[in-house]
Amino acid sequence: MSTAEFESVDVLESEITTPAAAATTELEARNVSVWFGQRKVLEGVNMSFPKNSVTALIGPSGCGKSTFIRTLNRLHELLPGAALAGEILYEGRDIYSRDVDPVHIRLAIGMVFQKPNPFPSMTIRGNVLSGLKLSGMKRSNHDDIVEETLTAAGLWTEVKDRLDRAGGELSGGQQQRLVIARALAVQPHVLLMDEPCSALDPASTLKIEETIRQLSKEVTIIIVTHNMQQAVRVADNTAFFLAAENEPGRVIEQGATTEIFGNPQDERTLDYVNGRFG
Amino acid sequence: MTTQTLDPTALPNLAEQRPQRPWRKRTPRFKLAVVLAVIIPAVVTWFLWQTSTIPTPVLLVAIYLPMQLIASTLASIVTRGRRGIADSIVIVSAIGATVFSLVILLSLIGALIVRGWKALSPSFLLQNNIYISPSTPLEYGGIGHAVLGTALIVFLASLVAVPIGIATAIYITEVRGRAVPYVRFFVQSMSGVPSVVAGLFILTTLIVTGALTQSALAGGLAYAILMLPTVARTAEEVLRLVPDELRTGALALGSTRARTVFRVVLPAARTGIVTAIILGIARIIGETAPLLLAAGNSDQTILNPTGSPVASLPTYIFNNVALPYPDAVTRAWGAALALMIFVAILFTLARVLSRGRLGR
Known part of the structure; x- marks a missing residue:
């Protein structure tokens, strides 16, 4: 990344609202370490996510960002050999305590994945409403939900005349916005996004970023991204992950996005946000 | 809800962390419900099998299976609420179908072993059938x-x-x-x-x-x-x-x-x-x-x-x-x-x- 791009950070800085640091904490990770078998892949992550904030997780591939967000809604435990230590508090309660049903956690903490995964056997409309059926959630006025969530995901105008076509017919960017709409239909309190724009063109990426900014008024968002301008554009807070060779990933630095990009305290962060390694 | 701030003294010690699988831990209530849901239908069926004249297949299909389904459903309501009903029915049906097909398969293998075991011997596997008539004793001839x-x-x-x-x-x-x-x-x-x-x-x-x-x-x-x-x-x-x-x-x-x-x-x-x-x-x-x-x-x-x-x-x-x-x-x-x-x-x-x- 060139210095020209780095300057754009300063231009944007004035537009970014102050991070909602004083707001209520919705989700909090305390000393979270993660293993696959005997291999430790993540160590001692402490992070708190204020309500209705956007947090970007940045860092090179293989440093445990995706693994970390999968621990936040209990998808991590589905992988073979998965193990974990530490606590993850959602609304003040450990989501890994014995009497917590993971189904409830995943309903409240939704997720959008790197690769768009609309259900192939369902229509666009059916995809949007699928979460309601799968979770057994009762909500009336389905038509309103379809319109609301597709509008929120920035897809409504493009698909409103073909809601009964298969979701798989849409382009990659449209599919990704469709699955965002699908995730929103169950009204999650937190939305995890694992590199949601990595396979999308700039126009689709821009639309999804607008969507993220809009959503952050009601939803707490945690987004993994390799696109540093994207972190600057959408995130209130940023955390930088790094894994040294043969060592588990750690959080090197975290704080307000403006600080991480404008005035990083750690040299490795400075190098990374300037594109000098990783 | 209270605002939470990170209090370093309250954090678990990093050096003492060991890999754990908290999702495998079950509450005592859950364990009790599962054990009861397995034992009660089995005991009742065994008791009926001992005392009544109901034919065994009828007993298994008409009494044990519905009773097990109801017991599992109740157990899942107790542990997970109504959300768990469908899960328990699917799991019990899947286990039931698997056991059913295993029983058929194993009884087939069992019949083969019981009736064929006597004939099996190294010479049976190695010799041919020349000079052997159907009435020749088993020790002679082979396949x-x-x-x-x-x-x-x-x-x-x-x-x-x-x-x-x-x-x-x-x-x-x-x-x-x-x-x-x-x-x-x-x-x-x-x-x-x-x-x-x-x-x-x-x-x-x-x-x-x-x-x-x-x-x-x-x-x-x-x-x-x-x-x-x-x-x-x-x-x-x-x-x-x-x-x-x-x-x-x-x-x-x-x-x-x-x-x-x-x-x-x-x-x-x-x-x-x-x-x-x-x-x-x-x-x-x-x-x-x-x-x-x-x-x-x-x-x-x-x-x-x-x-x-x-x-x-x-x-x-x-x-x-x-x-x-x-x-x-x-x-x-x-x-x-x-x-x-x-x-x-x-x-x-x-x-x-x-x-x-x-x-x-």
Whole structure:
């Protein structure tokens, strides 16, 4: 990344609202370490996510960002050999305590994945409403939900005349916005996004970023991204992950996005946000 | 809800952290509910089985199964709320169906072992049947000639059916020629051919015309007709599972279509191809009718694939099982048990061999 791009950070800085640091904490990770078998892949992550904030997780591939967000809604435990230590508090309660049903956690903490995964056997409309059926959630006025969530995901105008076509017919960017709409239909309190724009063109990426900014008024968002301008554009807070060779990933630095990009305290962060390694 | 700030003194000590699987921990309430849901229906059923005259199958299907379903449903309501009902019904039904099919399978294997065990001995597996009459005691004679005959016939059948079957699958999935719909239709129709028809076909076209006599080769060809569609269809399915990205990836390196198929696609589908061959052999190895017509039978050890009728395990079983001599019937069960053991060994071997370094 060139210095020209780095300057754009300063231009944007004035537009970014102050991070909602004083707001209520919705989700909090305390000393979270993660293993696959005997291999430790993540160590001692402490992070708190204020309500209705956007947090970007940045860092090179293989440093445990995706693994970390999968621990936040209990998808991590589905992988073979998965193990974990530490606590993850959602609304003040450990989501890994014995009497917590993971189904409830995943309903409240939704997720959008790197690769768009609309259900192939369902229509666009059916995809949007699928979460309601799968979770057994009762909500009336389905038509309103379809319109609301597709509008929120920035897809409504493009698909409103073909809601009964298969979701798989849409382009990659449209599919990704469709699955965002699908995730929103169950009204999650937190939305995890694992590199949601990595396979999308700039126009689709821009639309999804607008969507993220809009959503952050009601939803707490945690987004993994390799696109540093994207972190600057959408995130209130940023955390930088790094894994040294043969060592588990750690959080090197975290704080307000403006600080991480404008005035990083750690040299490795400075190098990374300037594109000098990783 | 209170605002939470990180208090470093309240954090767990990093050095003392050990990998844990908190999702496997269950509350005592959950454990109790599961144990009760398993024990109560079983105890009630056992009590009824001891005291009443209700026939066992009726007891299991009409009393135990509904009771277990209700117990599991109640247990899941207690532990997870109404959300757990569907989960518990699906789990209980799946376990029930699995146990049901296992019972059938195990009772079949059990019957084979109980009735055939007496006959099995090293000499039974190695000797042939010359000078043996149905009334000869069990200690004499054996199925060695039939084992060799079956092995020879299956080998010849595989020699014909495996290359043609895989080539057909490659035509359908890789060459994608114009005739694909017709080829698939014919392959599907072929899989419905009754085995006796395959035997009759070889009998009328090759044996009656004098091209071949009843022999291992004729039997192998009849087997190949039955094996071919299974191999072709299964291989087609597994080749279809190979992602197109691998094909385009190879082509983008300047590979020809043939090299793409043989160096990339087939190796990627190797385990599946082995499965296709196994399923093909499993389809044919117990077929009796084609061999009665095309291979005949013999009491001698025959290794010449042409020229003379040859024994095989299915025809040996067929010839002995209906005889009015107890020892002959026991020999038939012994041969059936041996056939099953050979098939099990073959499949295990194939599984181990296909699990190579580069397997998935």
